[in-house]
Amino acid sequence: MKGKEMSDRNLRSAKLKRILLVFGLVMLWTGLVSRLSFAQDAPAPRSDVFVDRPRIDVATSITLEDARVIIEAAAALVRQEKGHAAIVVVDDNGNIVSMDRMNGTSSFFQRFAVGKAVGAVALQVSTAETFEAYKTNPQRFLSALSMLQGEVLLIPGGFPLIVDGRVVGGVGSAGHRGDGDVRAAKAGLAAWEKLRQSRKSSP
Numbered sequence: 001m002k003g004k005e006m007s008d009r010n011l012r013s014a015k016l017k018r019i020l021l022v023f024g025l026v027m028l029w030t031g032l033v034s035r036l037s038f039a040q041d042a043p044a045p046r047s048d049v050f051v052d053r054p055r056i057d058v059a060t061s062i063t064l065e066d067a068r069v070i071i072e073a074a075a076a077l078v079r080q081e082k083g084h085a086a087i088v089v090v091d092d093n094g095n096i097v098s099m100d101r102m103n104g105t106s107s108f109f110q111r112f113a114v115g116k117a118v119g120a121v122a123l124q125v126s127t128a129e130t131f132e133a134y135k136t137n138p139q140r141f142l143s144a145l146s147m148l149q150g151e152v153l154l155i156p157g158g159f160p161l162i163v164d165g166r167v168v169g170g171v172g173s174a175g176h177r178g179d180g181d182v183r184a185a186k187a188g189l190a191a192w193e194k195l196r197q198s199r200k201s202s203p
Contacts, residue, residue, distance in 0.1 A: 014146050061091045062161060062169040066192060069096040070161075070171050073191030074184040075100055078176050085175035085184055086110035089161075094118040094151070102175075109175035116158030116181075117172030118151050119144070124167050127158035128182060157181030159189055163196075 055107050067089035074087045079102070086109040088099040094117070101110045119127045123144055131154055134141040144152060155181065161169040173181040193199075 004093055006126035021033045038136055060097075061093075062089065062097055064098055066195065067169075069195050070188035071098055071100050074171070074188035077103060077187040078102065078173075078184050079182065081176070081180060083104045083176045085181060086113040087173045087175050087184065087188070088113040088117050088171070089188075090114065090117045090121060090170050090172075092121060093167075094121050094170075097169065112153050112174035113157070113172040115151065115153030116155070116174060117170035118148070118158075119154045119170075120160040120172065121167055121170035122148055122152055123154075124160050124162075126156075126160070127154050127172075128156035130154045132184055141188065157185060159185050161189075161192070 025042065026037075070089050071087045075085070078085045084102040084104040086099065086101040086105050088110065089097045091097055096114065099110060099113070101107065116127050123130050123140075130144070131139060134154075141154060144154065153174075157174055158170060158172040161171060161176045171185050173184040173188075175181070175186055
């Protein structure tokens with residue numbers, strides 16, 4: 001009797017498993033069909049979704065056009081001297097506007113260039129001046145390094161961009177030999193000043 005009871009119990013268990021399996025397959029199939037139906041009924045995404053939205057601009061202290069003029073002039077001088085460098089222009093908050101890393105330049109130099117540009121913006125003088133001021137006013141130099149740790153590099157090659165007494169950005173060059181970074185940045189500044197003067201003289 002016990003053997004028969006065990007056999008009946010196993011049979012019922014097997015039937016229950018088959019029923020559950022069939023139920024699960026039916027539910028799975030129903031779900032797939034409903035998803036396919038929903039996908040077919042769903043409206044196609046609109047291609048003009050961004051066209052209908054009003055354009056939103058943010059204030060910028062220096063344009064990309066100006067940044068490119070500075071960088072291209074600086075890079076031209078470096079190429080003329082058969083060197084290489086990373087050259088960057090940042091805005092008045094130290095955010096990168098544009099950057100070039102010339103062929104053969106270590107990626108570390110682009111970080112150095114950013115540090116010089118940001119340092120010039122933060123202290124509102126060239127990084128060469130800040131570097132020299134360390135001899136007479138080390139507290140200012142060390143305070144800047146402490147407050148802006150990891151953001152600034154206060155060695156020659158960075159200059160603030162100033163318009164009507166206001167800092168609008170900075171340029172930094174790193175990787176050129178000797179005082180090449182200073183000369184490269186100055187070449188960029190000269191080209192930028194020429195552009196600004198041409199705008200003033202044009203009707």
